[in-house]
Amino acid sequence: MERIYLKGLFVCFVQFVLFGALYWHFTERIEESFSFEYYSKRSNKEESKTEKFLEKEDELWIEPTPYNSKKWGKTQSHENFNYNEAYFSNSAPPNFIGAGAKKCGTGAFKFFMGHHQHFKQARGGEAHFIYDDSKWALGWPYYQKYFKGYGPNDGNVIFEGTPRYMVENLVPERVKAMNPLMKIVFVFCDPIKRLKSDFMHVPLTKEPHNRIIGAYSKVGDIIDSALPDIKSKLKLHGEDYITDIYRHDIAHSLFTNSIYVHHLKHWLEYFPKNQILILEGEEILKSPQKMAKKTQKFLNLEEEIKDEHFFINKTSGYYCIKNPATLEPHCMSTKAKGRSSKVDPEVLELSEEQEKELNEFFLPFNLQLCEIIGPSLSFLKHIC
Ligand SMILES: Nc1ncnc2c1ncn2[C@@H]1O[C@H](COP(=O)(O)OS(=O)(=O)O)[C@@H](OP(=O)(O)O)[C@H]1O
Numbered sequence: 001m002e003r004i005y006l007k008g009l010f011v012c013f014v015q016f017v018l019f020g021a022l023y024w025h026f027t028e029r030i031e032e033s034f035s036f037e038y039y040s041k042r043s044n045k046e047e048s049k050t051e052k053f054l055e056k057e058d059e060l061w062i063e064p065t066p067y068n069s070k071k072w073g074k075t076q077s078h079e080n081f082n083y084n085e086a087y088f089s090n091s092a093p094p095n096f097i098g099a100g101a102k103k104c105g106t107g108a109f110k111f112f113m114g115h116h117q118h119f120k121q122a123r124g125g126e127a128h129f130i131y132d133d134s135k136w137a138l139g140w141p142y143y144q145k146y147f148k149g150y151g152p153n154d155g156n157v158i159f160e161g162t163p164r165y166m167v168e169n170l171v172p173e174r175v176k177a178m179n180p181l182m183k184i185v186f187v188f189c190d191p192i193k194r195l196k197s198d199f200m201h202v203p204l205t206k207e208p209h210n211r212i213i214g215a216y217s218k219v220g221d222i223i224d225s226a227l228p229d230i231k232s233k234l235k236l237h238g239e240d241y242i243t244d245i246y247r248h249d250i251a252h253s254l255f256t257n258s259i260y261v262h263h264l265k266h267w268l269e270y271f272p273k274n275q276i277l278i279l280e281g282e283e284i285l286k287s288p289q290k291m292a293k294k295t296q297k298f299l300n301l302e303e304e305i306k307d308e309h310f311f312i313n314k315t316s317g318y319y320c321i322k323n324p325a326t327l328e329p330h331c332m333s334t335k336a337k338g339r340s341s342k343v344d345p346e347v348l349e350l351s352e353e354q355e356k357e358l359n360e361f362f363l364p365f366n367l368q369l370c371e372i373i374g375p376s377l378s379f380l381k382h383i384c
């Protein structure tokens with residue numbers, strides 16, 4: 001009896017000690033998490049993180065918003081696109097969209113690929129259909145005129161490319177409404193080279209900012225006057241400032257059209273990476289054979305355009321192509337392309353300081369582009 005009593009007493013004692021220890025542990029933790037000291041310890045940690053960020057920010061002035069690869073391709077479209085199938089007998093909708101970047105070689109891409117018998121392009125060139133609300137509202141009965149004569153079941157790649165599609169916020173959503181399996185191609189190029197080419201191009205167009213840009217005689221002057229403003233607007237509004245820039249600060253598009261990662265992230269919300277082909281302007285210019293190989297593979301097209309179909313035009317210095325079926329040589333008109341190499345070099349010259357500033361401006365964005373696409377493009381190789 002006495003033994004049983006002692007045993008009970010011992011068990012009670014052990015339980016009491018265990019319970020006490022647990023109680024002490026948890027109350028301490030709870031108190032700690034509410035205590036000023038605990039918070040000041042955390043905020044010191046946070047502060048040091050913020051300090052680091054500020055140091056970095058001072059240097060690079062903006063931290064691009066992070067991308068989330070888990071979301072790629074997941075966002076559903078809220079747009080509605082009614083094809084009205086009656087029109088499908090004599091025209092078929094695009095299944096491949098070219099979305100810029102402006103001045104990176106999109107024209108040469110179309111020109112070369114158009115030599116594949118199953119690569120059918122929008123008739124009449126850039127349709128500017130998907131972002132333009134007044135055209136979009138007219139729907140397929142309007143858009144289909146670009147694709148007349150293309151059968152829906154001919155196994156063709158049907159392509160429409162408008163460089164502005166890259167930078168207009170509603171476009172990916174609308175493209176998804178048109179066809180969730182749409183394939184998309186981007187041509188990226190050195191951001192500074194692109195800026196210079198845009199600087200040469202805009203004053204010769206009817207774009208609304210043609211006079212603003214045309215008022216600058218040298219690209220360096222617009223860098224001095226616009227870049228500080230763009231930086232401070234980005235600081236104030238974050239990357240939202242870049243979105244739909246044509247609608248609120250079109251002259252600054254010369255700079256923000258080179259921030260490829262901002263636009264790519266937006267497209268990736270709607271389309272998975274495997275539906276997107278990223279090419280490089282420099283490659284289209286210097287080795288279009290490689291571009292043709294990649295593109296035919298991506299589009300599951302038979303490799304009809306081969307290395308031997310390309311040759312360099314001795315007068316212009318640009319690549320031309322022989323039609324794979326007839327071997328007839330074709331060169332792209334150099335009237336509207338290749339301006340940057342013909343202009344007085346002083347117009348496009350940058351001081352060391354301007355070059356440095358621009359490189360610093362694009363660096364944080366290009367670093368993020370590296371994270372998404374790796375060092376595959378030559379202008380990323382030295383930073384990725
Ligand atoms: N084969 C060939 N022939 C001529 N030009 C070539 C070629 N390949 C690439 N490029 C480069 O393309 C630049 C024009 O880019 P885009 O065609 O995208 O311009 S546009 O956005 O459609 O206006 C153009 O830029 P600029 O030299 O500033 O005109 C060229 O650098």
